[in-house]
Amino acid sequence: xxxPLQLEFRLSQAQRDRLAVFADLLISGGAGLPAATEVDVAxxxxxxALGARPDLVExxxxxxAEEGEPAEVLARLRAxxxxxxxxxxxxxxxAYLIHPRVxxxxxYPGGAPEPSPAFPDEADAYLEDGILDxxxxxxxxxxxxxxxxx
Amino acid sequence: MGTTNDVADVLIIGAGASGSVAAKHLAEQGFNVVILxxxxxxxxxxxxxxxxxxxxxxxxxxxxxxxxxxxxxxxPVNVENSEQPVFMxxxxxxxxxxxxxxxxxxxxxxFRVRTLDGIADDWPISYEDLAPxxxxxxxxxxxxxxxxxxxxxxxxxPPLPAHPIHAxxxxxxxxxxxxxxxxxxxxxxxxxxxxxxxxxxARLGICRLGCVEGAxxxxxxxxxxxxxxxGAKLITGARVSQVTVNEKGLANGATYFREGKEYHQxxxxxxxxxxxxxxxxxxxxxxxxxxxxxxxxxxGLVGKRLMLHPFGSVIGLYDDDLDDWYGPAGxxxxxxxxxxxxxxRGFVRGSKWHVMGTGGPVEMLTRWNIGEGARDExxxxxxxxxxxxxxxxxSIDWIIHAEDxxxxxxxxxxxxxxxxxxxxxxxxxxxxTAENTHKILDFxxxxxxxxxxxxxxxxxxxxxxxxSSGHNMGTAKMGDDPATSVVNGYxxxxxxxxxxVIDGSVFPTSSSTNPTATICAFAxxxxxxxxxxxxxxxxxx
Ligand SMILES: Cc1cc2nc3c(=O)[nH]c(=O)nc-3n(C[C@H](O)[C@H](O)[C@H](O)COP(=O)(O)OP(=O)(O)OC[C@H]3O[C@@H](n4cnc5c(N)ncnc54)[C@H](O)[C@@H]3O)c2cc1C
Ligand code: SF4
Numbered sequence: 001x002x003x004p005l006q007l008e009f010r011l012s013q014a015q016r017d018r019l020a021v022f023a024d025l026l027i028s029g030g031a032g033l034p035a036a037t038e039v040d041v042a043x044x045x046x047x048x049a050l051g052a053r054p055d056l057v058e059x060x061x062x063x064x065a066e067e068g069e070p071a072e073v074l075a076r077l078r079a080x081x082x083x084x085x086x087x088x089x090x091x092x093x094x095a096y097l098i099h100p101r102v103x104x105x106x107x108y109p110g111g112a113p114e115p116s117p118a119f120p121d122e123a124d125a126y127l128e129d130g131i132l133d134x135x136x137x138x139x140x141x142x143x144x145x146x147x148x149x150x
Numbered sequence: 151m152g153t154t155n156d157v158a159d160v161l162i163i164g165a166g167a168s169g170s171v172a173a174k175h176l177a178e179q180g181f182n183v184v185i186l187x188x189x190x191x192x193x194x195x196x197x198x199x200x201x202x203x204x205x206x207x208x209x210x211x212x213x214x215x216x217x218x219x220x221x222x223x224x225x226p227v228n229v230e231n232s233e234q235p236v237f238m239x240x241x242x243x244x245x246x247x248x249x250x251x252x253x254x255x256x257x258x259x260x261f262r263v264r265t266l267d268g269i270a271d272d273w274p275i276s277y278e279d280l281a282p283x284x285x286x287x288x289x290x291x292x293x294x295x296x297x298x299x300x301x302x303x304x305x306x307x308p309p310l311p312a313h314p315i316h317a318x319x320x321x322x323x324x325x326x327x328x329x330x331x332x333x334x335x336x337x338x339x340x341x342x343x344x345x346x347x348x349x350x351x352a353r354l355g356i357c358r359l360g361c362v363e364g365a366x367x368x369x370x371x372x373x374x375x376x377x378x379x380x381g382a383k384l385i386t387g388a389r390v391s392q393v394t395v396n397e398k399g400l401a402n403g404a405t406y407f408r409e410g411k412e413y414h415q416x417x418x419x420x421x422x423x424x425x426x427x428x429x430x431x432x433x434x435x436x437x438x439x440x441x442x443x444x445x446x447x448x449x450g451l452v453g454k455r456l457m458l459h460p461f462g463s464v465i466g467l468y469d470d471d472l473d474d475w476y477g478p479a480g481x482x483x484x485x486x487x488x489x490x491x492x493x494x495r496g497f498v499r500g501s502k503w504h505v506m507g508t509g510g511p512v513e514m515l516t517r518w519n520i521g522e523g524a525r526d527e528x529x530x531x532x533x534x535x536x537x538x539x540x541x542x543x544x545s546i547d548w549i550i551h552a553e554d555x556x557x558x559x560x561x562x563x564x565x566x567x568x569x570x571x572x573x574x575x576x577x578x579x580x581x582x583t584a585e586n587t588h589k590i591l592d593f594x595x596x597x598x599x600x601x602x603x604x605x606x607x608x609x610x611x612x613x614x615x616x617x618s619s620g621h622n623m624g625t626a627k628m629g630d631d632p633a634t635s636v637v638n639g640y641x642x643x644x645x646x647x648x649x650x651v652i653d654g655s656v657f658p659t660s661s662s663t664n665p666t667a668t669i670c671a672f673a674x675x676x677x678x679x680x681x682x683x684x685x686x687x688x689x690x691x
Contacts, residue, residue, distance in 0.1 A: 052206035093512075098205075106542040108543065113510070122314045125314070135327075135334065136300060142257050
């Protein structure tokens with residue numbers, strides 16, 4: 001796997017502990033997927049996500065500093081500051097969704113896109129039962145160039 | 151000011167799609183070509199596509215909105231008066247480094263909108279005029295696709311075989327067949343086999359974040375290496391501030407900034423291919439005593455008639471495993487069912503549809519959160535896992551492009567209060583989506599929902615109803631009459647006969663489909679004309 005992007009800013013342990021609570025509220029797992037803390041979202045993976053989106057550090061730090069129970073904070077943000085909620089939830093979910101285990105469980109091949117060039121007859125295989133015939137039989141649908149110009 | 155002693159035969163401003171087509175053609179014809187490009191080469195190792203966080207990087211540092219990513223090479227765009235953001239990339243290869251590679255010729259009716267539909271304007275050229283140049287650039291850019299499409303006149307036969315339509319295209323094709331609607335395998339400027347400078351597509355599906363494989367037919371891969379091999383000189387990091395004119399009013403070169411220093415490059419002929427936003431900006435910045443309203447602007451149309459070509463999108467979820475991340479990302483299948491005018495629908499012109507690869511899990515997350523209806527459902531907490539499982543690997547995504555008709559109230563002007571890193575004024579975009587465009591999109595989105603139902607979707611929703619596409623057109627209209635157009639059918643400025651504009655700025659109308667095939671074909675036609683006409687060309691230096 002490639003080296004994570006370097007983020008100069010680092011969250012404190014207290015911030016990470018609080019983030020973990022927020023993250024599990026957003027992503028509580030089930031349906032064969034782990035909860036956020038089970039894949040260390042508040043540890044290495046939030047660092048990685050914020051390394052890719054350093055512009056969202058301020059949002060994350062700001063939300064963590066909001067007073068109140070995390071569930072209440074999230075409900076308040078959602079109702080009153082939806083853009084801030086979306087940005088926070090996006091980066092937390094982003095941290096979760098780049099985790100290789102999560103990707104695998106979602107059925108996505110590989111941590112990052114992996115080369116899989118088509119084999120020579122693959123294109124034909126999708127068409128060989130004549131699925132395009134009806135389209136061809138209907139004939140031309142374009143309007144040809146008229147002779148005169150207006 | 152620094153100057154170079156060499157007078158270029160041809161100076162090209164912008165190393166994007168159009169500039170690179172012209173550079174390759176003219177260098178191969180033996181002209182001494184200089185290209186000025188404000189951006190730099192992007193090394194494939196810098197690109198985000200092979201990193202796990204590629205989707206997050208795509209929404210930040212590699213965002214298509216120059217105001218968000220704010221690279222040094224970018225200029226800011228004032229969008230206060232625009233309903234839409236404006237997308238483009240400023241780099242060697244221009245926006246094609248990050249385009250989806252969807253290759254789509256315009257249809258014959260696109261060139262005759264006034265004659266056929268009584269609205270907007272005809273082009274001074276026809277489909278048949280461009281056909282040989284489409285063919286030529288299809289060979290140059292490794293276009294893959296299948297001939298025989300009844301939506302087009304005969305003769306649209308890309309040089310490389312079509313890519314697989316994949317499970318997504320197949321599933322939707324079955325639905326469209328039930329409805330009796332047109333579809334065809336997608337066309338991409340992406341080689342299905344190794345081809346000239348281009349590798350075979352490895353189906354990473356991240357074409358919009360740059361092709362780490364070197365497969366996609368972006369200008370930096372497919373065109374510029376040939377231009378450079380034939381002696382073209384590319385100056386990167388060179389931001390042009392003005393096309394200069396001599397005492398006769400002929401273009402004689404351009405002034406540019408590089409690393410904070412000002413230079414002048416002299417030239418006999420000047421070609422501008424700086425994108426539908428960058429081109430009017432440059433022409434307006436090139437005002438002088440002789441051209442007080444901006445260069446080549448006696449018609450007053452430079453910057454006017456901006457068409458941002460908004461798109462809509464509809465995603466559907468299916469029980470089947472669909473491998474919905476496969477590339478080429480841009481198009482698996484396409485449909486021209488609703489392309490041509492049918493007045494019973496309540497609007498003129500139409501839409502072009504293509505099934506795109508949905509991409510990775512973060513893309514799917516976004517679709518849940520921006521969707522009409524879907525956004526109001528519970529998503530976070532317990533539902534997150536359920537919904538992501540239901541969607542990733544199970545989606546088909548329609549992208550729908552609507553024809554955007556030209557309006558003089560949609561335009562680009564200069565904002566002297568907002569400047570780029572060289573102190574040059576930013577373009578200010580004034581844009582509101584017209585009612586006809588809205589109607590096309592609303593109609594098509596409802597039909598696309600029906601197509602998902604026919605294909606067996608368990609759920610479908612609209613993810614965009616009207617959003618910027620990165621197709622910036624119309625701001626230096628071509629036409630035969632100097633009073634109502636900026637350039638003629640070869641891109642030659644009516645006011646300045648050795649100045650050519652060759653990008654999508656010149657389009658009198660936008661079509662309903664992706665523009666780059668036509669931008670490249672037009673640039674090829676203009677370059678061919680310039681080469682053939684060289685002996686009779688009035689020159690400025
Ligand atoms: C995300 C995205 C996806 C797209 N996908 C598709 C697709 O699938 N199919 C399709 O048909 N089209 C697509 N497009 C549109 C396509 O990229 C453009 O139509 C095409 O690149 C336009 O070509 P151009 O030559 O006009 O401009 P560009 O390719 O944008 O190149 C213009 C160049 O000029 C340079 N320049 C501008 N001003 C100056 C100056 N003052 N001095 C020096 N240099 C300057 C810029 O830096 C830039 O490199 C997409 C666009 C985007 C943003
Ligand atoms: S799908 Fe093909 S063209 Fe697109 S990025 Fe991957 S290899 Fe390149």
